[in-house]
Amino acid sequence: MNRWFVHLAVVCCVACTSLAVGGTLTVEGRGxxxxxxxxxxxxxxxTERRSExxxxxxxxDEVVAExxxxxxxxxxxxxxxxxxxxxxxxxxxxxxxGNWTPTVLAYEGTASVVARTTELTRVRAIIKAGMTEKxxxxxxxxxxxxxxxxxxxxxxRRASTHAKVQAETLADAMGVTLGGVEELSLNESRHRGxxxxxxxxxxxxxxxxTPRLVSVTATVNAQYTTRSxxxxxxxxASRNPD
Numbered sequence: 001m002n003r004w005f006v007h008l009a010v011v012c013c014v015a016c017t018s019l020a021v022g023g024t025l026t027v028e029g030r031g032x033x034x035x036x037x038x039x040x041x042x043x044x045x046x047t048e049r050r051s052e053x054x055x056x057x058x059x060x061d062e063v064v065a066e067x068x069x070x071x072x073x074x075x076x077x078x079x080x081x082x083x084x085x086x087x088x089x090x091x092x093x094x095x096x097x098g099n100w101t102p103t104v105l106a107y108e109g110t111a112s113v114v115a116r117t118t119e120l121t122r123v124r125a126i127i128k129a130g131m132t133e134k135x136x137x138x139x140x141x142x143x144x145x146x147x148x149x150x151x152x153x154x155x156x157r158r159a160s161t162h163a164k165v166q167a168e169t170l171a172d173a174m175g176v177t178l179g180g181v182e183e184l185s186l187n188e189s190r191h192r193g194x195x196x197x198x199x200x201x202x203x204x205x206x207x208x209x210t211p212r213l214v215s216v217t218a219t220v221n222a223q224y225t226t227r228s229x230x231x232x233x234x235x236x237a238s239r240n241p242d
Contacts, residue, residue, distance in 0.1 A: 024182060025170060026223045029163025033151040034215040037143035040120045043084065044130045045139040046111045049091070053107040056088050060109030063133050067113045070129045076117040084112040112139060118146075120210050143214050152188055155218035163220045171226060179225035187219040 046063050050056040064083060071081045087110055093103040115126050120143070127138055145151060171178040 023176075023226050023228075024223050025167055025174075025176075025178065025226050026221065027163045027167045027170070029159040029161075029166065029220045029222070030217065031155040031157070031159030031162065031220075032215050032217045033155040033158070034213045035145045035147060035151055037120065037211060037214045038118055038146050039078075039116065039144045040118075040123060040210075041114055041116045041140075041142045041144070042123060042126045042130070043139040043142075044113045044115075044127075044136055046109075046113065046133075046136050048109045048135050049106050050109070051106055053088050053090075056107040056109040060086070060088065060111055063135060064111050064113060066132050067130050067136060070132055071113070071115045071126065074122070074125060074129055076115070076119050076122060076126070078116075078118040080114075080116040082114055082116075084114045086111040143211050145214055148216065151216040152218065155216050156186065156188070156220065159218045159220040160222075163222045167222065167224050171224075174226075175229050176226040177229060179227055181222055182225050183221075183223040185221045187221075188216070 044067060046060060046067065048056055048059045048063060050059055064086070068081055068083070072079075088107055089110075090104045091106045091108050092100045093105050095101050113130065115130065117126075123141060130136060131138070168178055
């Protein structure tokens with residue numbers, strides 16, 4: 001069974017106007033939900049260069065189809081194999097000053113084929129099967145979790161809670177009363193374990209190690225209204241009893 005943990009880091013800043021009339025206090029809370037990976041995505045890049053655009057497209061299409069067929073033959077558990085990108089672009093000549101000219105040297109077709117599976121230990125088999133031609137290289141290996149949405153909500157919840165705690169702590173230290181939320185924004189990013197690289201020789205693959213953890217990070221920016229605990233009178237300032 002997967003374990004999950006929550007690591008928290010909170011960064012706070014204060015932006016207050018005159019305390020005599022009230023102001024605002026802005027805090028940023030950051031929550032990170034972490035779990036063990038149970039999904040791997042191996043992305044293979046295919047590049048084919050030809051003198052004509054139609055030839056480049058046809059050759060690229062043929063190699064991509066072959067890569068997909070080889071990956072499907074692995075019969076991976078929970079597999080999803082698909083083409084992530086597919087394009088053909090002109091390669092232009094540069095002049096002696098390094099500027100582009102209208103002269104087309106060739107047409108280059110590029111595509112990305114992704115193999116997504118729950119069999120984390122078969123990364124080497126995926127790479128070997130997919131690299132059917134010299135034009136195919138490893139683009140990236142990424143690990144993630146099937147509980148991504150759950151982790152996102154947990155990270156947001158923790159970030160929101162700690163943003164409020166920080167706001168209350170700062171308000172108390174400043175001698176002001178914390179009001180309601182005036183503005184709120186959320187940023188969520190997925191941090192998936194893994195990396196990338198250019199591997200052209202499938203027979204000389206190094207060791208691949210599954211990361212112990214993957215994570216999701218949420219950042220909450222909250223702006224609170226504040227009310228001064230100091231009241232002004234004709235005889236001077238005094239602290240509100242409440």
